[in-house]
Amino acid sequence: MKTILKTAILFLCVTVSAQQADFKLDSTQLREIYTASLTKGKSYDWLNYLSNKIGGRLAGSEGDKKAVAWGKAELDKLGLDKVWLQPVTVPHWVRGEKEEAHIETNLGNFKVNICALGSSIATSKDGVLAEVIEVQSTEEVEELGDKVKGKIVFYNRPMPADKIETMRAYGASVGQRYNGARVAGKYGAVRAIVRSMNLKIDKYPHTGVMSYGDNADNEKIPTAAISTNGAELLSKLINEGDKIKLKFYFKQSCENLPDAQSYNVIGEIKGSEFPDEIMVVGGHLDSWDLGDGSHDDGAGIVQSMEVLRLFKELKIRPKRTLRVVLFANEENGLGGGKAYAAEAEKNNEKHIVGLESDSGGFTPRGFGFTCNDENFEHIQQWKPLFKPYNIHLFARGGGGADIGPLKKDDNVLLGLRPDSQRYFDFHHTEADVFEAVHKRELELGAATMTSMIYLFDKYGIK
Ligand SMILES: [Zn+2]
Numbered sequence: 001m002k003t004i005l006k007t008a009i010l011f012l013c014v015t016v017s018a019q020q021a022d023f024k025l026d027s028t029q030l031r032e033i034y035t036a037s038l039t040k041g042k043s044y045d046w047l048n049y050l051s052n053k054i055g056g057r058l059a060g061s062e063g064d065k066k067a068v069a070w071g072k073a074e075l076d077k078l079g080l081d082k083v084w085l086q087p088v089t090v091p092h093w094v095r096g097e098k099e100e101a102h103i104e105t106n107l108g109n110f111k112v113n114i115c116a117l118g119s120s121i122a123t124s125k126d127g128v129l130a131e132v133i134e135v136q137s138t139e140e141v142e143e144l145g146d147k148v149k150g151k152i153v154f155y156n157r158p159m160p161a162d163k164i165e166t167m168r169a170y171g172a173s174v175g176q177r178y179n180g181a182r183v184a185g186k187y188g189a190v191r192a193i194v195r196s197m198n199l200k201i202d203k204y205p206h207t208g209v210m211s212y213g214d215n216a217d218n219e220k221i222p223t224a225a226i227s228t229n230g231a232e233l234l235s236k237l238i239n240e241g242d243k244i245k246l247k248f249y250f251k252q253s254c255e256n257l258p259d260a261q262s263y264n265v266i267g268e269i270k271g272s273e274f275p276d277e278i279m280v281v282g283g284h285l286d287s288w289d290l291g292d293g294s295h296d297d298g299a300g301i302v303q304s305m306e307v308l309r310l311f312k313e314l315k316i317r318p319k320r321t322l323r324v325v326l327f328a329n330e331e332n333g334l335g336g337g338k339a340y341a342a343e344a345e346k347n348n349e350k351h352i353v354g355l356e357s358d359s360g361g362f363t364p365r366g367f368g369f370t371c372n373d374e375n376f377e378h379i380q381q382w383k384p385l386f387k388p389y390n391i392h393l394f395a396r397g398g399g400g401a402d403i404g405p406l407k408k409d410d411n412v413l414l415g416l417r418p419d420s421q422r423y424f425d426f427h428h429t430e431a432d433v434f435e436a437v438h439k440r441e442l443e444l445g446a447a448t449m450t451s452m453i454y455l456f457d458k459y460g461i462k
Contacts, residue, residue, distance in 0.1 A: 026385050026458070029316075030451045034389060036310055037447035044439045046074065046302040047361075051292035051434035058118075058289045059329040060092030060260030067285050068263045071301070071326045075267035078309055082270070085263040088339045090329040092260040093118055095289055096253030099224060101193075103234055104129065106245045110237075112230030114193065115205040115290060116222070116254040117177060118332045119212070123191070123222045127251030128152075130190050134238050138176060138183040149188035152248050155180045156195045156235050158228075159424065166420040167359065170197055170427075174208070181223035182213045191250065192223040195231040197424060203227050204429040207288050209332040224252060262286070264336045265326040267308060271457075273319040278344075279353040279456055280323045281307045281449060284330030284402055291432035295423065298434075299361025299442055301326055303416070306446035307453055318457045320352070327402040330358070334401055341405035353456045354413045355449060356400025360426070361437040362418035364448040366391050368398020371412040374462040379412070382455045391448055393417050412461050416449055 037043070054070060057063035068085065075083045101114040116122075133148055135141055136157045141148055155176040159169040174197055181192040196206035205227045212220045226234065237244050265285065271277060283300025287293020304324045311318060328336030344351060355367075366386070369376055376396065383394055399413035407413055418441070426432040 023385070026455065029454060030385055032314055033310055033450045033454065034447040036313055037306065037443045037450065038440065041306060041443045041446060042309055043302040043306040043442050043446045046305060047294060047298050047437060047442065048434060050298045050301065051294045055292045056289040057285065057287050057293060058093070059090035059262055059286050059332060059335070060257070061289065064262055064286055068265055071265035071285060074305065075265065075324070078267065078312055080267045080269055080308060083267045086266060086339060086343060088262050088264055088328040088335045089259050090262040090335045091119070091333050092257040093332060094255050094257060096122065096255060099250065099252040100127065101224070101226070101248070101250035103237060104247045104249055105237060110233060112233065113203055113205045113227040114224040114230070114250055115207045116224050116252040117194070117207055117210040118288070119210050119256065120181065120223045120252070120254055121220055122253045122255060123251050127249055128191055129247050129249045132234065132238060132246065132248045134235055138179050141183050141187060145187055148184060151189055152191040152193060153180065153184035153189045154193050154234060154248070156231055158195060159197060159199050161199060166199060166424050169199060170424065173197060177208050177225065178210055181210055181221050182215055185212070185215050185219040185221040189221060191221050193226050193248070193250070194223065196225045196228050197427065198228045199424050201228045201232060203229055204431055206428045207290055208428050222252060224250060262328040262335070264328050264340050267324045269308060269311060269318055269322045271319050271321040272317050275321050276350055277320040277352045277460070278323055278349055279320055279453060280325055280351055280403060280406070281355045281453060282325035282327055282402055283357050284328070284336065285326040286329050286331050288331055288428045290428065290430040291426070292434055293432060294434045294437045295360040295426050295432050296428065297330070297358045299437055299445070300357035303357045303361070303442065303446040303449055307450045310446070310450045316454060320457050320460070322453065322457065325402070330402050337402035337405050344406065351406045352411050352461050354399065354403035354406045354411070355416070355453060356403045357416040357445060357449060358400045358402070359416065359418050359420060360423040361442040361445060362420070362422060363441045364391060364416055364418050364445040366393025366395065366417050367414045367452065368395045368417050369412060369414045370397060370399045370407065372410065375412050378459070378462045385455070386448070386451070389444070389448065412456070414452070416445055418445060
């Protein structure tokens with residue numbers, strides 16, 4: 001009995017000291033990763049090129065083609081084991097001329113800023129002038145029924161300010177942007193305008209994708225987003241009562257062209273011990289057309305590329321296969337994510353980890369994880385390693401739209417969670433430009449992602 005006890009204690013001591021040794025080694029490795037990213041990182045230079053030399057890159061556009069060629073060329077320079085393009089068929093929507101809008105009243109006209117929503121059809125060449133009805137939701141339109149006939153439906157539900165994570169506030173309001181025109185069109189409305197997805201009151205209209213679902217052609221109505229200051233003004237004038245006679249005018253010339261060809265850009269370092277266990281890091285290479293797509297998702301692209309570059313630079317040979325994927329067409333179709341997962345399924349590939357960065361290039365706070373309890377517990381053990389870098393958020397739930405289709409019962413999907421407070425100042429607007437991204441914040445995000453991948457590579461998943 002005594003011998004068994006002694007052996008057990010000895011075993012425990014060996015395990016504890018092995019764990020301590022690992023902690024020391026891992027701490028040193030993380031320190032090296034952060035130092036390399038902050039002192040000789042490449043993410044900011046890459047973002048400068050992608051934002052300023054290529055700019056907006058909506059699926060099917062010239063910018064999209066240039067971004068694919070750039071991504072491939074840059075990955076080729078890293079000396080990875082393999083770099084390739086995976087074909088993706090993408091929708092091709094173009095904005096056309098700059099949109100025009102104003103509120104026409106008996107007191108005079110007020111110009112407001114709007115932008116067409118992705119997938120929307122154009123107005124007639126002369127635009128449209130019609131009465132406006134303000135609503136808070138698609139459910140309200142369904143209740144109003146025929147009363148919206150011949151009118152412009154104005155969806156004005158703000159993002160709820162009391163949500164701490166702004167992504168949740170977005171989630172609570174974005175349905176009216178996606179479904180607003182579809183529902184209004186079914187009841188005979190002539191147009192739909194939607195309050196921009198923005199917590200601030202400012203001049204920027206925020207674009208984003210919408211869908212007509214299965215509406216018949218005569219139920220498809222043009223739709224646009226209005227800036228939050230425009231939405232506030234319009235609502236104020238509507239609610240003045242009989243004193244003000246009001247109509248809304250808007251004109252846009254966007255168009256849905258035939259599908260186009262794009263590509264996922266993929267680079268890989270083969271695992272030295274478990275090559276069949278694949279870890280993917282990525283973001284989406286496409287962006288909306290109004291700005292440079294620097295936060296959404298240029299930041300996620302260059303951070304993901306930096307993960308593999310830092311592995312190379314620091315001579316960390318991964319045991320498991322490490323892939324970066326610059327996904328095509330997240331914004332208006334998710335074609336890239338779907339094509340990647342379908343190909344993985346076809347080739348019987350085993351993706352143990354998927355990490356996405358698509359929440360802006362702000363100061364990293366941690367990660368959101370979608371995984372089973374066992375893995376969530378396993379990952380929590382690494383939390384102390386991140387303490388020196390102020391990375392504290394290890395939350396449940398998260399990942400990313402592009403990696404979503406890779407979900408399996410036993411794998412781990414996670415998303416980098418940067419501070420979210422300023423994201424919707426820029427998201428899908430002309431303000432999403434290179435200058436809006438802070439160099440250190442971007443680099444800290446890249447280092448945080450690399451560190452997490454280093455730990456997944458070393459310890460695997462449960
Ligand atoms: Zn995005």
